[in-house]
Amino acid sequence: MFNKETEYALRGLVYVQIQQMKGFKPGIIEIAKEIDAPLFYTGKIMQRLVKMGFLMSTKGKGGGFYFDLSKPDLPLKAVIKAIEGPKAYSGCGFGLKSCDDDQHCSLHDQYAPIRASIDKLVSENTVQSLASDFNNCDDILLKRLID
């Protein structure tokens, strides 16, 4: 559905949030291991997320990644759009353009509600809500789901 970078980013963000709720501030090595993603690639992605302002980090001893708690919850949609661009999961899915225009192709009316559902899903779910869900279920749920 989404590309690898987006997947790793979402998993990484959720993992940081889970750890932060427990009072920890994880580093790249731990994050990559726990979300089952390539070490250096994960590092690169987490750095990009910091640059984009989605989370914060500190260098050196005791350093790692963490969220600014004063900020509002982060919807998945914001992350997806930042990484994949504004047209992620838009388009009618069949290469026929103009599905947003007044011109409708025969797939348009069928796909429109699907796109709306996806939009709702990624708008209503946030990194924080997912972290709470995973955390409530089981300490190692995230890890096991990824295996």
Place this chain on the structure above:
Amino acid sequence: MFNKETEYALRGLVYVQIQQMKGFKPGIIEIAKEIDAPLFYTGKIMQRLVKMGFLMSTKGKGGGFYFDLSKPDLPLKAVIKAIEGPKAYSGCGFGLKSCDDDQHCSLHDQYAPIRASIDKLVSENTVQSLASDFNNCDDILLKRLID
């Protein structure tokens, strides 16, 4: 939503069907032009579709692509699965595996109906039904939608 090859394949198939309903048997040059896809890439894709048994072709003068009318209608799903593999549009979309298992992530229940809707869409719509729809609307609707 789907990759370029799938898009061009679907558009090419629908175009061939539209022309066949008019008694024509289009070639690669015409197809590529009308579906607004790269000439040689379109050729390669159409050849693959023939090899996979989705349509037929003849070489030489008066040659081109056409459907075996004795075959049943071709659902979009068959084409999508043949090109993108059986896992196209499956997975919960967030990189969390095991969404089909008894283990559910918190996104699973929300994504399941979306996946089902997509599955319904690509199962019920066929190359033939789309060709009829486009044809009924306007001779050049396909072309214009693609511009």
Place this chain on the structure above:
DNA sequence: ATATTAAAAGACCAAAAGGTCTTTTAATAT
């Protein structure tokens, strides 16, 4: 101060997707 730790920066590499072009094969009209 300095040694240690961990993120930041960025060069580099591999695989896949997307796309181009030439040569070969087969059909058909003359």
Place this chain on the structure above:
DNA sequence: ATATTAAAAGACCTTTTGGTCTTTTAATAT
């Protein structure tokens, strides 16, 4: 027969995505 036409085959190239690794910078504990 043969010239012409158009698909088949396949070599090759470009861009994007995914991934690796080294060097630099900054924070902190001693």
